[in-house]
Amino acid sequence: MNTEILNTIRQIREVISELQTELNNSHSAQEKQLLEKALNNLFAQENILLNEILQAMVDKVNAANGELKSLVAEMEQSAKKIAELSGKIKKISNVIGTLVEITSKAIGAGII
Protein backbone atom coordinates (compact mmCIF):
# COMPACT_ATOMS: atom_id res chain seq x y z
CA MET A 1 0.00 0.00 0.00
CA ASN A 2 1.39 3.40 -0.99
CA THR A 3 1.15 6.09 1.63
CA GLU A 4 0.52 9.78 1.06
CA ILE A 5 4.05 10.66 2.02
CA LEU A 6 5.57 7.99 -0.26
CA ASN A 7 3.39 9.17 -3.17
CA THR A 8 4.66 12.70 -2.61
CA ILE A 9 8.27 11.48 -2.67
CA ARG A 10 7.62 9.53 -5.88
CA GLN A 11 6.09 12.62 -7.47
CA ILE A 12 9.13 14.67 -6.46
CA ARG A 13 11.30 11.94 -7.96
CA GLU A 14 9.45 12.09 -11.27
CA VAL A 15 10.18 15.80 -11.53
CA ILE A 16 13.81 15.21 -10.48
CA SER A 17 14.17 12.61 -13.23
CA GLU A 18 12.79 15.03 -15.83
CA LEU A 19 15.10 17.83 -14.66
CA GLN A 20 18.13 15.50 -14.65
CA THR A 21 17.38 14.52 -18.28
CA GLU A 22 16.96 18.16 -19.16
CA LEU A 23 20.28 19.02 -17.54
CA ASN A 24 22.01 16.64 -19.97
CA ASN A 25 20.82 18.71 -22.93
CA SER A 26 22.90 21.69 -23.95
CA HIS A 27 21.99 24.81 -22.02
CA SER A 28 23.68 28.07 -21.14
CA ALA A 29 25.59 28.23 -17.85
CA GLN A 30 22.82 30.40 -16.37
CA GLU A 31 20.09 27.94 -17.41
CA LYS A 32 22.11 25.06 -16.00
CA GLN A 33 22.50 26.86 -12.69
CA LEU A 34 18.74 27.41 -12.52
CA LEU A 35 18.10 23.74 -13.24
CA GLU A 36 20.64 22.69 -10.61
CA LYS A 37 19.11 25.05 -8.07
CA ALA A 38 15.65 23.64 -8.78
CA LEU A 39 17.02 20.12 -8.42
CA ASN A 40 18.67 20.98 -5.12
CA ASN A 41 15.38 22.38 -3.79
CA LEU A 42 13.63 19.15 -4.74
CA PHE A 43 16.36 17.01 -3.14
CA ALA A 44 16.04 19.07 0.05
CA GLN A 45 12.24 18.55 0.08
CA GLU A 46 12.77 14.83 -0.37
CA ASN A 47 15.22 14.73 2.55
CA ILE A 48 12.76 16.54 4.83
CA LEU A 49 10.12 13.91 4.08
CA LEU A 50 12.64 11.08 4.54
CA ASN A 51 13.65 12.47 7.94
CA GLU A 52 10.00 12.58 8.94
CA ILE A 53 9.62 8.90 7.98
CA LEU A 54 12.76 7.87 9.88
CA GLN A 55 11.63 9.78 12.97
CA ALA A 56 8.21 8.07 12.80
CA MET A 57 9.97 4.68 12.58
CA VAL A 58 12.03 5.41 15.68
CA ASP A 59 8.94 6.61 17.60
CA LYS A 60 6.99 3.51 16.61
CA VAL A 61 9.71 1.04 17.62
CA ASN A 62 10.35 2.82 20.92
CA ALA A 63 6.66 3.21 21.84
CA ALA A 64 6.83 0.73 24.73
CA ASN A 65 10.22 1.90 26.03
CA GLY A 66 8.88 3.75 29.09
CA GLU A 67 7.09 0.69 30.47
CA LEU A 68 9.97 -1.58 29.50
CA LYS A 69 12.40 0.67 31.40
CA SER A 70 10.21 0.51 34.54
CA LEU A 71 10.03 -3.28 34.35
CA VAL A 72 13.80 -3.58 33.89
CA ALA A 73 14.38 -1.27 36.90
CA GLU A 74 12.04 -3.42 39.03
CA MET A 75 13.85 -6.58 37.93
CA GLU A 76 17.22 -5.06 38.80
CA GLN A 77 15.93 -4.39 42.32
CA SER A 78 14.71 -7.99 42.67
CA ALA A 79 18.01 -9.40 41.44
CA LYS A 80 19.82 -7.16 43.93
CA LYS A 81 17.60 -8.33 46.82
CA ILE A 82 18.14 -12.00 45.94
CA ALA A 83 21.89 -11.44 45.77
CA GLU A 84 21.70 -9.76 49.20
CA LEU A 85 19.70 -12.69 50.64
CA SER A 86 22.21 -15.16 49.26
CA GLY A 87 24.99 -13.02 50.75
CA LYS A 88 23.30 -13.06 54.17
CA ILE A 89 22.97 -16.84 54.13
CA LYS A 90 26.63 -17.10 53.15
CA LYS A 91 27.51 -14.78 56.02
CA ILE A 92 25.55 -16.91 58.52
CA SER A 93 27.37 -20.00 57.28
CA ASN A 94 30.73 -18.21 57.68
CA VAL A 95 29.85 -16.95 61.19
CA ILE A 96 28.91 -20.47 62.33
CA GLY A 97 32.16 -21.74 60.77
CA THR A 98 34.21 -19.19 62.70
CA LEU A 99 32.43 -19.99 65.96
CA VAL A 100 33.09 -23.67 65.46
CA GLU A 101 36.75 -22.95 64.74
CA ILE A 102 37.07 -20.93 67.97
CA THR A 103 35.33 -23.70 69.92
CA SER A 104 37.65 -26.31 68.36
CA LYS A 105 40.70 -24.32 69.39
CA ALA A 106 39.29 -23.87 72.89
CA ILE A 107 38.71 -27.64 73.16
CA GLY A 108 42.20 -28.28 71.79
CA ALA A 109 43.71 -25.93 74.35
CA GLY A 110 41.70 -27.59 77.18
CA ILE A 111 39.80 -24.37 77.94
CA ILE A 112 36.42 -26.12 77.47
Place this chain on the structure above:
Amino acid sequence: MNIYLRVFLMCHFSLLSGCSVLTQNQVKNINTFAVSAKKYIDFPGEVLKKRAELHLNNELLEASQFSNPVEINRKVMDARNHYKSAIRLSDKFDLSIKLLQKYSVLLAALSAGKYEKELDASTKSLGNSLTEAVELYNASVPDKLPAVIGKQISGIVLLAGSRITKAKQAKALKRYIPAGDMLVQNTIQNLTEVLDSDSFAGANGITFPGLKALLQLEYDNYLANYKNIMFSDTLGISHGSMITYNAGLDTFEKVEMLRKKSVEGARKLLRAHQKLLAEIKSRKNIKELIKETQDLMADVQELNKLLNTFVNKS
Protein backbone atom coordinates in the same frame (compact mmCIF):
# COMPACT_ATOMS: atom_id res chain seq x y z
CA MET B 1 16.76 -29.98 73.44
CA ASN B 2 15.03 -32.70 71.40
CA ILE B 3 11.78 -30.77 71.26
CA TYR B 4 13.49 -27.55 70.17
CA LEU B 5 15.50 -29.40 67.60
CA ARG B 6 12.43 -31.19 66.26
CA VAL B 7 10.53 -27.91 66.00
CA PHE B 8 13.52 -26.30 64.26
CA LEU B 9 13.80 -29.12 61.76
CA MET B 10 10.06 -29.32 61.17
CA CYS B 11 10.07 -25.60 60.42
CA HIS B 12 12.79 -26.19 57.88
CA PHE B 13 10.81 -29.04 56.38
CA SER B 14 7.65 -26.99 55.96
CA LEU B 15 9.69 -24.13 54.54
CA LEU B 16 11.38 -26.35 52.01
CA SER B 17 8.25 -28.20 50.97
CA GLY B 18 6.53 -24.89 50.22
CA CYS B 19 9.33 -23.74 47.92
CA SER B 20 8.51 -23.99 44.25
CA VAL B 21 11.61 -23.82 42.09
CA LEU B 22 12.22 -23.57 38.33
CA THR B 23 12.33 -26.69 36.21
CA GLN B 24 15.24 -27.44 33.87
CA ASN B 25 12.99 -26.66 30.86
CA GLN B 26 12.09 -23.26 32.27
CA VAL B 27 15.74 -22.37 32.84
CA LYS B 28 16.60 -23.68 29.34
CA ASN B 29 13.93 -21.47 27.72
CA ILE B 30 15.05 -18.42 29.68
CA ASN B 31 18.60 -18.95 28.45
CA THR B 32 17.44 -19.51 24.85
CA PHE B 33 15.61 -16.20 24.98
CA ALA B 34 18.60 -14.44 26.54
CA VAL B 35 21.01 -15.81 23.89
CA SER B 36 18.62 -14.87 21.02
CA ALA B 37 18.22 -11.34 22.38
CA LYS B 38 21.99 -10.92 22.78
CA LYS B 39 22.69 -12.06 19.22
CA TYR B 40 19.94 -9.88 17.81
CA ILE B 41 21.03 -6.54 19.24
CA ASP B 42 22.87 -4.96 16.26
CA PHE B 43 20.66 -5.95 13.35
CA PRO B 44 17.75 -3.48 13.05
CA GLY B 45 19.72 -0.25 13.53
CA GLU B 46 22.32 -1.57 11.11
CA VAL B 47 19.71 -1.83 8.31
CA LEU B 48 18.84 1.82 8.89
CA LYS B 49 22.52 2.78 8.82
CA LYS B 50 23.04 0.92 5.54
CA ARG B 51 20.02 2.69 4.05
CA ALA B 52 21.59 6.00 5.08
CA GLU B 53 24.85 5.02 3.34
CA LEU B 54 22.99 4.05 0.16
CA HIS B 55 21.13 7.36 0.23
CA LEU B 56 24.38 9.30 0.70
CA ASN B 57 25.90 7.45 -2.25
CA ASN B 58 22.84 8.35 -4.35
CA GLU B 59 23.13 11.99 -3.34
CA LEU B 60 26.84 12.17 -4.24
CA LEU B 61 26.00 10.62 -7.59
CA GLU B 62 23.36 13.30 -8.10
CA ALA B 63 25.89 16.02 -7.19
CA SER B 64 28.31 14.67 -9.81
CA GLN B 65 25.94 15.82 -12.55
CA PHE B 66 26.21 19.47 -11.48
CA SER B 67 28.68 21.98 -12.89
CA ASN B 68 27.98 25.04 -10.73
CA PRO B 69 30.33 25.06 -7.70
CA VAL B 70 27.75 26.73 -5.42
CA GLU B 71 25.12 24.11 -6.20
CA ILE B 72 27.63 21.26 -5.97
CA ASN B 73 28.67 22.47 -2.53
CA ARG B 74 25.07 22.91 -1.38
CA LYS B 75 24.17 19.41 -2.56
CA VAL B 76 27.15 17.82 -0.80
CA MET B 77 26.47 19.71 2.44
CA ASP B 78 22.77 18.75 2.38
CA ALA B 79 23.74 15.14 1.73
CA ARG B 80 26.15 15.12 4.68
CA ASN B 81 23.62 16.68 7.04
CA HIS B 82 20.92 14.22 6.06
CA TYR B 83 23.36 11.35 6.52
CA LYS B 84 24.36 12.51 10.03
CA SER B 85 20.74 12.93 11.03
CA ALA B 86 19.85 9.45 9.67
CA ILE B 87 22.73 7.87 11.61
CA ARG B 88 21.60 9.57 14.86
CA LEU B 89 18.10 8.18 14.29
CA SER B 90 19.54 4.70 13.57
CA ASP B 91 21.16 4.74 17.01
CA LYS B 92 17.84 5.68 18.62
CA PHE B 93 16.16 2.94 16.62
CA ASP B 94 18.05 0.34 18.66
CA LEU B 95 16.98 1.66 22.10
CA SER B 96 14.05 -0.71 22.46
CA ILE B 97 16.20 -3.66 21.37
CA LYS B 98 18.82 -2.69 23.95
CA LEU B 99 16.11 -2.64 26.62
CA LEU B 100 14.89 -6.05 25.48
CA GLN B 101 18.43 -7.32 25.79
CA LYS B 102 18.73 -5.89 29.30
CA TYR B 103 15.45 -7.56 30.18
CA SER B 104 16.75 -10.90 28.86
CA VAL B 105 20.04 -10.54 30.75
CA LEU B 106 18.10 -9.95 33.98
CA LEU B 107 15.92 -12.99 33.30
CA ALA B 108 19.08 -15.04 32.86
CA ALA B 109 20.56 -13.56 36.05
CA LEU B 110 17.40 -14.36 38.00
CA SER B 111 17.49 -17.96 36.81
CA ALA B 112 21.23 -18.45 37.35
CA GLY B 113 22.57 -21.08 39.71
CA LYS B 114 25.51 -18.90 40.81
CA TYR B 115 24.08 -18.19 44.28
CA GLU B 116 23.78 -21.90 44.94
CA LYS B 117 27.41 -22.41 43.89
CA GLU B 118 28.57 -19.60 46.19
CA LEU B 119 26.63 -21.09 49.09
CA ASP B 120 28.02 -24.53 48.30
CA ALA B 121 31.61 -23.24 48.59
CA SER B 122 30.84 -21.41 51.82
CA THR B 123 29.09 -24.36 53.45
CA LYS B 124 31.83 -26.78 52.41
CA SER B 125 34.24 -24.68 54.42
CA LEU B 126 31.78 -24.72 57.32
CA GLY B 127 31.51 -28.54 57.01
CA ASN B 128 35.29 -28.91 57.28
CA SER B 129 35.43 -26.69 60.41
CA LEU B 130 32.65 -28.70 62.02
CA THR B 131 34.32 -32.02 61.22
CA GLU B 132 37.54 -30.81 62.87
CA ALA B 133 35.54 -29.67 65.92
CA VAL B 134 33.77 -33.02 66.19
CA GLU B 135 37.09 -34.88 65.98
CA LEU B 136 38.48 -32.77 68.81
CA TYR B 137 35.31 -33.21 70.86
CA ASN B 138 35.32 -36.98 70.32
CA ALA B 139 38.95 -37.15 71.38
CA SER B 140 38.12 -35.58 74.74
CA VAL B 141 34.84 -37.29 75.70
CA PRO B 142 33.81 -40.96 75.96
CA ASP B 143 30.30 -40.41 74.48
CA LYS B 144 31.25 -39.73 70.87
CA LEU B 145 29.37 -37.77 68.18
CA PRO B 146 29.02 -39.25 64.67
CA ALA B 147 31.96 -38.11 62.52
CA VAL B 148 29.68 -36.98 59.67
CA ILE B 149 27.71 -34.49 61.78
CA GLY B 150 29.77 -31.53 60.52
CA LYS B 151 28.83 -32.26 56.93
CA GLN B 152 25.19 -32.69 57.91
CA ILE B 153 24.90 -29.32 59.65
CA SER B 154 26.59 -27.51 56.77
CA GLY B 155 24.28 -29.44 54.46
CA ILE B 156 21.25 -27.97 56.20
CA VAL B 157 22.58 -24.45 55.80
CA LEU B 158 23.19 -25.06 52.11
CA LEU B 159 19.89 -26.85 51.62
CA ALA B 160 17.74 -24.22 53.27
CA GLY B 161 19.75 -21.35 51.78
CA SER B 162 19.74 -22.58 48.21
CA ARG B 163 16.08 -23.63 48.30
CA ILE B 164 14.98 -20.26 49.63
CA THR B 165 17.12 -18.44 47.05
CA LYS B 166 15.83 -20.61 44.21
CA ALA B 167 12.24 -20.12 45.37
CA LYS B 168 12.74 -16.35 45.45
CA GLN B 169 14.21 -16.48 41.94
CA ALA B 170 11.28 -18.57 40.67
CA LYS B 171 8.75 -16.24 42.28
CA ALA B 172 10.39 -13.18 40.67
CA LEU B 173 10.51 -14.80 37.23
CA LYS B 174 6.90 -15.97 37.44
CA ARG B 175 5.97 -12.35 38.06
CA TYR B 176 8.23 -10.64 35.53
CA ILE B 177 7.88 -12.89 32.50
CA PRO B 178 4.07 -12.47 32.19
CA ALA B 179 4.47 -8.73 32.96
CA GLY B 180 7.13 -8.41 30.26
CA ASP B 181 5.29 -10.45 27.65
CA MET B 182 2.94 -7.69 26.51
CA LEU B 183 5.84 -5.24 26.29
CA VAL B 184 8.02 -7.70 24.38
CA GLN B 185 5.12 -8.45 22.03
CA ASN B 186 4.35 -4.76 21.41
CA THR B 187 7.97 -3.85 20.81
CA ILE B 188 8.63 -6.74 18.42
CA GLN B 189 5.34 -6.28 16.57
CA ASN B 190 6.10 -2.58 16.10
CA LEU B 191 9.62 -3.46 14.98
CA THR B 192 8.49 -6.03 12.39
CA GLU B 193 5.79 -3.64 11.20
CA VAL B 194 8.39 -0.93 10.58
CA LEU B 195 10.92 -3.33 9.06
CA ASP B 196 8.71 -5.58 6.99
CA SER B 197 5.42 -3.97 6.06
CA ASP B 198 4.85 -1.57 3.16
CA SER B 199 3.39 0.97 5.57
CA PHE B 200 2.78 1.55 9.28
CA ALA B 201 0.63 3.88 11.34
CA GLY B 202 2.53 6.55 13.21
CA ALA B 203 1.66 7.90 16.65
CA ASN B 204 -0.33 10.78 15.12
CA GLY B 205 -2.40 8.43 12.95
CA ILE B 206 -0.49 9.29 9.75
CA THR B 207 0.52 6.31 7.63
CA PHE B 208 4.21 6.11 6.78
CA PRO B 209 6.09 3.81 4.39
CA GLY B 210 8.00 0.97 6.08
CA LEU B 211 11.70 0.29 5.66
CA LYS B 212 11.01 -2.26 2.92
CA ALA B 213 9.30 0.43 0.82
CA LEU B 214 12.01 2.95 1.65
CA LEU B 215 14.76 0.61 0.45
CA GLN B 216 12.81 -0.05 -2.74
CA LEU B 217 12.55 3.72 -3.27
CA GLU B 218 16.31 4.09 -2.78
CA TYR B 219 16.94 1.26 -5.26
CA ASP B 220 14.64 2.86 -7.86
CA ASN B 221 16.46 6.19 -7.37
CA TYR B 222 19.81 4.47 -7.83
CA LEU B 223 18.70 2.95 -11.15
CA ALA B 224 17.16 6.26 -12.29
CA ASN B 225 20.29 8.21 -11.33
CA TYR B 226 22.54 5.87 -13.31
CA LYS B 227 20.18 6.04 -16.28
CA ASN B 228 19.91 9.84 -16.17
CA ILE B 229 23.47 10.73 -15.23
CA MET B 230 26.01 8.01 -16.04
CA PHE B 231 24.42 6.09 -18.92
CA SER B 232 23.40 9.27 -20.76
CA ASP B 233 26.97 10.47 -21.03
CA THR B 234 27.63 10.95 -24.74
CA LEU B 235 31.29 9.97 -24.26
CA GLY B 236 30.24 6.49 -23.15
CA ILE B 237 30.62 4.78 -19.80
CA SER B 238 33.92 3.56 -18.40
CA HIS B 239 34.66 0.05 -17.14
CA GLY B 240 35.40 1.49 -13.69
CA SER B 241 31.95 3.10 -13.55
CA MET B 242 30.33 -0.22 -14.49
CA ILE B 243 32.22 -1.95 -11.67
CA THR B 244 31.00 0.73 -9.24
CA TYR B 245 27.46 0.36 -10.56
CA ASN B 246 27.60 -3.41 -10.13
CA ALA B 247 29.01 -3.08 -6.58
CA GLY B 248 26.11 -0.75 -5.75
CA LEU B 249 23.60 -3.34 -6.95
CA ASP B 250 25.33 -5.94 -4.77
CA THR B 251 25.07 -3.65 -1.74
CA PHE B 252 21.32 -3.23 -2.28
CA GLU B 253 20.93 -7.01 -2.37
CA LYS B 254 22.94 -7.40 0.85
CA VAL B 255 20.98 -4.71 2.71
CA GLU B 256 17.71 -6.31 1.64
CA MET B 257 19.01 -9.64 2.94
CA LEU B 258 19.98 -7.99 6.23
CA ARG B 259 16.50 -6.50 6.51
CA LYS B 260 14.89 -9.91 5.97
CA LYS B 261 17.23 -11.52 8.53
CA SER B 262 16.34 -8.81 11.04
CA VAL B 263 12.65 -9.53 10.60
CA GLU B 264 13.29 -13.26 10.93
CA GLY B 265 15.35 -12.66 14.08
CA ALA B 266 12.67 -10.46 15.63
CA ARG B 267 10.04 -13.14 15.01
CA LYS B 268 12.30 -15.81 16.53
CA LEU B 269 12.79 -13.61 19.58
CA LEU B 270 9.04 -13.23 19.95
CA ARG B 271 8.50 -17.00 19.61
CA ALA B 272 11.23 -17.66 22.20
CA HIS B 273 9.47 -15.36 24.67
CA GLN B 274 6.07 -16.89 23.98
CA LYS B 275 7.52 -20.34 24.63
CA LEU B 276 9.10 -19.03 27.78
CA LEU B 277 5.80 -17.60 28.97
CA ALA B 278 3.93 -20.82 28.19
CA GLU B 279 6.57 -22.80 30.05
CA ILE B 280 6.41 -20.53 33.10
CA LYS B 281 2.60 -20.63 33.12
CA SER B 282 2.28 -24.36 32.48
CA ARG B 283 1.62 -26.76 35.28
CA LYS B 284 4.61 -28.94 35.88
CA ASN B 285 4.38 -32.32 34.16
CA ILE B 286 4.56 -35.62 36.01
CA LYS B 287 8.26 -36.12 35.20
CA GLU B 288 9.19 -32.70 36.56
CA LEU B 289 6.98 -33.15 39.61
CA ILE B 290 8.56 -36.52 40.32
CA LYS B 291 12.04 -34.98 40.02
CA GLU B 292 11.13 -32.09 42.32
CA THR B 293 9.51 -34.45 44.81
CA GLN B 294 12.56 -36.72 44.70
CA ASP B 295 14.83 -33.77 45.38
CA LEU B 296 12.65 -32.68 48.26
CA MET B 297 12.50 -36.20 49.67
CA ALA B 298 16.27 -36.46 49.51
CA ASP B 299 16.49 -33.18 51.41
CA VAL B 300 14.04 -34.41 54.02
CA GLN B 301 15.93 -37.67 54.44
CA GLU B 302 19.06 -35.67 55.15
CA LEU B 303 17.17 -33.70 57.78
CA ASN B 304 15.81 -36.88 59.32
CA LYS B 305 19.28 -38.40 59.52
CA LEU B 306 20.47 -35.36 61.41
CA LEU B 307 17.43 -35.34 63.67
CA ASN B 308 18.00 -39.01 64.54
CA THR B 309 21.67 -38.34 65.27
CA PHE B 310 20.76 -35.74 67.85
CA VAL B 311 17.81 -37.71 69.24
CA ASN B 312 19.94 -40.85 69.74
CA LYS B 313 22.70 -38.86 71.40
CA SER B 314 20.59 -37.00 73.97
